[in-house]
Amino acid sequence: MLGTFIQQTVNALTIGSIYALIALGYTMVYGVLRMINFAHGEMFMLGAYAAFLVLTVFVGDIGAVGAFGLTLAFFGAVIAVGFFGVGIERLAYKPLRNSTRLAPMLSSLGVSLTLVTGVQILAGPQPVAFPSFFPTTRYDLMGGTVTSVQIGILVAAFVLMFALYTLVNRSRMGIIVRAVSESRPTAQLLGINVNLAISAVFFSGPLLGAAGGILYASYYGIMSPTMGAVIGLKAFTAAILGGIGSIPGAMLGAYILAFVEVGGTALLPLITNGVLGTEYRDVLSFAILILVLLVKPAGILGEPVSEESMVYKREF
Amino acid sequence: MTLVFKNLRKQYGANVAINDVSTDFAPGLIYGVIGPNGAGKSTLINMTAGSYTVSDGSISLDGHRLDGMKKHQIANSGIARTYQNIRLFDQMTVLENLEVCAYPAEVYNTWREVLWPPYGRERAAARRESAMEILRFFGLEGYGDAEAGSLPYGRQRMLEIARALAMKPRVLLLDEPAAGLNHHETAELTAKLAELRSPERIMLVVEHDMDLVMTLCDRIVVMHHGKLLFQGTPAEVQASSDVQLAYLGTDNDIDDIRAAAQDRRAQLGIRARRRS
């Protein structure tokens, strides 16, 4: 029993770390642009495909890739996706910055559609086996099994999140980004380079998302062009749960969601006597999303938005 | 029929925007609400119209409590307002902006309107005619089919008042109706507003333009730091030393400001020396 518990806890931490990496992208974009980026889940997918591409094309035989090749593939892929994210922002969202609030969201839906189909055309619609980025070893932890892949994911995610946290709170660029997300017009008036801040966000968000994608693909050993959709929605749920716009909130929300999901999936068949099986895991996440939005739309760490301060001007 | 504020209070965190305001407004009169920036004039209007919640105290019309009602319910109890920043339905035509005000009265006949064309035509014609009547009053009849958002600024201000009037309100709240208008337009507006004075209607005008307030209003309410400082006829207000104090400050105030400036200069000087 304790074994199972520890096992599930580690599973939840692993999947929570991946959600957190993606949720950060949603929350940062929302912070500076007040926009839900529907194409963000695709950055996650692109990360996995880009890493695979680097491995097969530039490093060669996957079976014999050394630690150097893997590191190269990881960083090459995430940085490439980061730049790609900046490019997409310039092309598809920037022209809409002064448009209605829903226009960039619709545009991001189009981007998402384009990217998924693009990858389907280039790499085929079928799922592809993905090489593990960590040598697989199993450890026994008080009755539960922990793999080296899980440990690697936890470490990588923690390092990345810590780096982001430090950047946002300590660096000059971080201050700029926070200023812009506090109030774009004011930041602009103060002579802050708003475009730079937005680019920074659209670089780091996709970068972290791509890292999440690589870790996810090496965890499950598989990737597919549509893998971003459901995960993206869950990470978005996590961002909302923690309070969209808040960086610590996104991390917190991701782990809470992961624990609820892992726990719920384990308990659902027991509670409902087998009527609702594990296939309802996704329903559970959506239900949480809807519940949070209805009960506490500001999330756990988000600033409450009172109706008084909200201006309902046409959204499209 | 009266509109009554009783111990009204509005608080944001520690910041008190309206502090214990009690007064009442009688129909047939136009009330001007004046006071320096941040005195809480707009907050009063926003609370009456239900845009802001009331922290404490009550607002009632004819003995019916308005605070705590939903915004649309307040509107349907006969309270109409305009906004400091014009808020028209931009992509609807000028006529439609007024016609839509018939919604609360007519929505329950929507089915009949949709399924029985003669009835639909009749209602549409009736709505159009009553909207046109108001437009003519404001000299906007030529704009009927134009999009509201395409009108010149001054006409938009007029249209917003016209829309409020289309609700056949018992209380008309105007939040800086002359803001951004030129001299000529302000004069035109003052004349129109004077014509709107009616024994069945309470009018409340928040305004910075003193000429407009003094010529138009029958009673003036002076707000200062969230409190009701003075209430009376224009002549009384002009004669009041309290009001002059609020607007101009005392001699002591001037000294205070001077001292503060000196202090600040000294600080800056110290900082400048440290740098060099």
Place this chain on the structure above:
Amino acid sequence: MSVAGISSSAKPQASRLVAILVLAAIVALVAATPFLPNYHIRVVNSLLIYILLGIGLNIVIGYTGLLDLGFVAFYAVGAYTYALLASPQLDLHLPFLLIVGIAAVLGMITGILLGIPVLKLRGDYLAIVTLGFGEIIRIVINNVDWLTGGPKGIARLDKASILGVEIARPVEIYWLLLVTVFLVGLFVWRLERSILGKAWAAIREDQDAARGIGINTTNAKLAAFATSATIGAIAGTIFAASQRFVSPESFTLQESVLIVLMIVIGGIGNILGIVAGAAILILLPELLREFAEWRILFLGILMVVLIIVRPAGIVPRTFGPEKLIRGLFGK
């Protein structure tokens, strides 16, 4: 807004010419379709179903200004209602018109049940919640095997028949759809011009100011949601009756996005725009059949480009049916 050459600034003769051309094209297509080969009629039928869906969703998106990304759920409700009540699955074989009525009511109920909690949300949150709701419905359908047949779906649905006249061949379905599109289109068009339609527009323009003039925005939005859901469900029953097979495949998120896209491309808030949008999105892929997988890629890019270049869509909001009629008969 001065959009396109066919807006108010155009001379009466010119707008009359455009009106006549548009109308002539529609009449010619409508009249010619029954003489086409079956395959082509099927394409037209699917076009008509999408027009129906577009008309329904447009009430929420175009008139009321709420982004609903889960519209396909109501479509699924209608389709599965027909599949369950007119197939060997439950061994029920109710008459077609009765099922349409049941589906419409079910659709409306689903719309209201979903609407009550979510309509208080802000626009972007509403989009994500409706998207989640659409996915939930699809996952549930996929997993309640005993009822819906799961991923395999339900096959061998009854042929529809109205008053003893069988409606199963593509041509027959075509007439059914044509009549439905006409009636629903007329209904919605009149609804848009009614006082409720004007309130929807007010909510779209400025929700807070709409409340300020006494509109109970929650109720008005609920009415929009319910009407839209009802139309979606009706479209679903006809779809099921024409395919005589339903499976969760037809009710994916992509389908919802496609309908939104149709409205955005055609011109938000305008029935004629929906026809144009549907024609582009359904007929173009048919023409590009050889490049099957490229067409969705193309659609995605088109969506981005159009939103940037022409946010109001191809057909301007002002060029509605009224304009067409006015153009035809002078004044």
